[in-house]
Amino acid sequence: MTNLGWVEKLPLDKIPNSANLIESLTKPPSDPTGEYSLPWQAGMAGIAYNKSVTGRELNSVNDLFDPAFKGKIGMLSEMRDTIGLIAMSLGIDLATPTFEKFQPAFDKLQEGVDSGQIRQFTGNDYVDDLEQGSFAACIGWSGDVVQLSASNPDIGFSIPESGGTLWFDTMQIPVGASNVEGAAEWMNYVYDPVNAAKITAEVQFISPVQGVQEELRKMGGDAAALADSQLIFPDASTLATLQSWGNLDEEEEALFDAEFAKITGA
Secondary structure, eight states: OTTTTOBOOOOGGGOGGGGGBOGGGSSOTTSTTSSSOEEEEEEEEEEEEEHHHHSSOOOOGGGGGOGGGTTOEEEESOHHHHHHHHHHHTTOOTTSOOHHHHHHHHHHHHHHHHTTOEEEEESTTHHHHHHHTSOSEEEEEHHHHHHHHTTOTTEEEEOOTTOEEEEEEEEOOBTTOSOHHHHHHHHHHHTSHHHHHHHHHHHOSBOOBTTHHHHHHHHOHHHHHHTTOTTTSOOHHHHTTEEOOOOOOHHHHHHHHHHHHHHHTO
């Protein structure tokens, strides 16, 4: 939305807690100056799998195309994560996306559909299929797997050898918004580490706010245990394996969406 001119610059002088934004999450490709958005939460897309079905850990996108799991593979209906992971496995850089460059990733996904390898495209309801064993494995989101694995130790998550995607849900202010001051007040509130930690304890995705790990430990119990999760607090070596999408112009995005819809039957 930033490159389309649909959002205003943030009144950062009224959001002093924005200084708590984790350095590694500043200036994402969608907002290279960091003036138009603040991350709400972040997360990783990788491979989620049920070890009671696979019999082993999975750590490669190619594992999702292993004939041994034919008809038991799930893919996300979120184009950027599904195509992103497949593209990275083919050596394609997500930072400078063009439809032509990504065509091999779409072709590989189409082959998976045509062969019956892929059972279904889903939103985050994939967690039910994964836990029940209808999916041996799928592309999944880190926060979902943190929650699921707490009650089912057979559920695992890995960042593929070729890397995973790092995504952001962002807070922005639309052009012409009637309550900019209220939006700024809310952003400042959720960037207080105490409040951000309460959010993390509930949603279990990556918090963009410095100090959350320490606040979770102070909370004790299950919240304190989350402070040691690499899926919520990935270290530098993990972050180095992740990529975020660069901007797509309207024409390119329409091509990507149309091709993905054709393959998924959406």
